Amino acid sequence: MEGKAFKASAKSSSHPGSGRSSLQDIRSMWSTATLSQPKLNVQLPTVREDSELEDFSVSGKTRWSYDQKAGHDAEGGWEASDGGEDKDRFKPEEPELGGDSSQGSRLEEDASKTDNEKSTSESSLNISRHTPHRAYWVEQQNRLPLPLTELMENEALEILTEALRSYQSEIGRDHSLTKQLQRYIEGLKRRRNRRLQVLAI
Amino acid sequence: MKLKQGSFLWYLYLDKLYCLLSVRNVKALVEYFHLLDVHRKNTLNGQYFHVLFYHFLHHVTDLTRNQITVVFHMLDWNAAGEIGFDQFYMLVCILLAQENHLEEQFLFRHSRPVFELLDLDGELKIGPDNLYMYNFLFNIKKEQLRDLYYNFDITGDRLLNYKEFKLFTIFSMDKYQESQKAEKEKKNEKALLQKKVAQVNESQRESLLGTKQFESISNYNC
Numbered sequence: 001m002e003g004k005a006f007k008a009s010a011k012s013s014s015h016p017g018s019g020r021s022s023l024q025d026i027r028s029m030w031s032t033a034t035l036s037q038p039k040l041n042v043q044l045p046t047v048r049e050d051s052e053l054e055d056f057s058v059s060g061k062t063r064w065s066y067d068q069k070a071g072h073d074a075e076g077g078w079e080a081s082d083g084g085e086d087k088d089r090f091k092p093e094e095p096e097l098g099g100d101s102s103q104g105s106r107l108e109e110d111a112s113k114t115d116n117e118k119s120t121s122e123s124s125l126n127i128s129r130h131t132p133h134r135a136y137w138v139e140q141q142n143r144l145p146l147p148l149t150e151l152m153e154n155e156a157l158e159i160l161t162e163a164l165r166s167y168q169s170e171i172g173r174d175h176s177l178t179k180q181l182q183r184y185i186e187g188l189k190r191r192r193n194r195r196l197q198v199l200a201i
Numbered sequence: 202m203k204l205k206q207g208s209f210l211w212y213l214y215l216d217k218l219y220c221l222l223s224v225r226n227v228k229a230l231v232e233y234f235h236l237l238d239v240h241r242k243n244t245l246n247g248q249y250f251h252v253l254f255y256h257f258l259h260h261v262t263d264l265t266r267n268q269i270t271v272v273f274h275m276l277d278w279n280a281a282g283e284i285g286f287d288q289f290y291m292l293v294c295i296l297l298a299q300e301n302h303l304e305e306q307f308l309f310r311h312s313r314p315v316f317e318l319l320d321l322d323g324e325l326k327i328g329p330d331n332l333y334m335y336n337f338l339f340n341i342k343k344e345q346l347r348d349l350y351y352n353f354d355i356t357g358d359r360l361l362n363y364k365e366f367k368l369f370t371i372f373s374m375d376k377y378q379e380s381q382k383a384e385k386e387k388k389n390e391k392a393l394l395q396k397k398v399a400q401v402n403e404s405q406r407e408s409l410l411g412t413k414q415f416e417s418i419s420n421y422n423c
Contacts, residue, residue, distance in 0.1 A: 156236035163256040184239045
């Protein structure tokens with residue numbers, strides 16, 4: 001499961017941690033690249049993985065949840081509903097079916113043709129529905145979700161600010177470790193402010 | 202011990218069967234650890250005032266200073282004065298096991314590493330004082346300790362070797378599962394009772410409505 005998820009990300013970026021190139025790839029995926037692909041096998045990121053493994057579900061207390069099963073079920077559900085609609089579209093052929101055996105083989109060919117057309121139309125419908133989601137999930141393969149990153153950074157800042165006070169009182173403000181910690185905290189704050197500005201835009 | 206609500210660790214989840222974090226959770230934990238690794242040594246420094254480690258635990262739990270010091274000494278198994286990611290991961294699993302009331306399961310699944318953590322002197326035996334020192338982490342009550350040494354100290358040396366400790370974890374796990382089962386049965390019985398009461402009330406209401414209708418019809422006929 002995890003392997004497939006990371007394979008999808010490997011396709012989009014040449015090497016892990018690639019900065020701009022991965023962003024550009026993801027942007028192209030957001031546009032048209034995926035429309036040419038007949039079927040999408042998207043592995044959604046999982047926190048809830050399997051019944052044997054942990055259970056991670058969204059609750060009122062907002063625990064993170066990326067449910068692969070739900071995603072697959074949703075896809076199956078979309079496919080099922082699309083299949084139903086498409087079956088209706090191709091149904092007009094059926095009333096023309098007669099008991100004539102000579103027409104039987106032609107009808108079978110027609111049926112197979114309609115099946116092919118059905119599958120391509122189904123897949124195109126699925127693609128159009130999946131495209132934005134696919135790009136989003138592939139992007140998530142290499143990164144932690146933004147809210148989680150924000151929570152971690154904010155918490156780390158609080159802890160390190162308290163630690164800085166201890167450093168200053170225990171080993172002094174001029175000590176190299178104190179200065180290193182101070183610079184680190186300032187770097188974290190700058191990163192956080194930059195992200196907040198981007199979000200504000 | 203309680204984790205601070207809304208803290209990063211509070212959002213993590215142990216697998217209930219194996220009492221370990223999933224790969225995705227570990228990935229997030231690694232990122233978190235690196236955020237705290239200010240001096241880029243892949244450790245949280247300890248030294249004689251274990252600053253970063255102390256402030257981390259002080260921020261996310263309600264442990265006291267003494268308890269944090271005890272935890273630090275327990276985890277610093279190579280006496281390096283620092284906590285690396287392995288020890289950090291172990292600590293997070295212990296904290297989450299306590300938070301989610303999975304202590305018995307955690308001890309059962311990871312009896313060997315826990316035993317080695319508690320065996321501070323390296324004598325391959327744990328005394329009652331050792332165990333009691335860490336009861337705030339593993340939620341072992343005083344009465345339980347007494348029973349533990351009475352029932353499981355087979356060799357009679359008032360110390361627990363690994364096999365005796367393992368037996369204890371198996372026993373507590375069994376006891377825990379039985380209590381869970383009993384609780385579940387109790388809940389089912391309660392739900393069944395409530396359902397029956399609701400049904401009886403419903404049938405009484407229907408019969409009352411039926412008699413009222415009959416009375417109104419008979420009055421109309423008269």
